Amino acid sequence: MSIINDEGRIDPRHLTHLLSGCNSISRLSLDVKIRRLPKYHYLSTSLAYIKLRKCKLEEDPIPTLEKLPYLRMLEFHEDAFIGKEMLCCGQAFAKLESLFRTRKIKESWMTIKEDLKKAHDRLWWDFIVD
Secondary structure (H helix, E strand, C coil): CCEEEEEEEEEEHHHHHHHHHCCCCEEEEEECCEEEEEEEEHCCCCCEEEEEECECCCCCCCHHHHCCCCCCEECCCCECCCCEEEECCCCCCCCEEEEEECCCCCCCECCCCCCCCCCCCCCECCCCCC
C-alpha cells in the first residue's frame, strides 16, 4: 500500500483509520507529511517492508517500528525523519535484513543494537564511504 500526498500533510486521524482497516498488508510506503507514526497497534503485524519519505517525523519512529514482528526491510528517504535521535537497542528488529537511510535526511543520530546475529544482514547508508 502506498500513501502519497504531494500537497502537504494528511490528517493523522484519517491515516490511523485507514491503516487500522488494513490488517493483512505486508508493504507500506508513506510519502506524506505526518510528523508522527500511528501507534503500532494500528499497523498491520504482517508488515515486512516499510518505506518512509517526506514524513517529517519529529519523534523517534523506532519504538513503534520495532514492535512489528515480521519487518524485514526498512527505508528512510529524504525528509523521513527530522528529529534529533533514533535509538535501536535490545532484541528489536529480530527479522530485519535491510536498513536503508539516504543522505538527504537531516543530520541526526541513529544508534544500532550490538547483537547482530539475526538482524541487519545488510546495513546501507549511502553517505558512508568505504
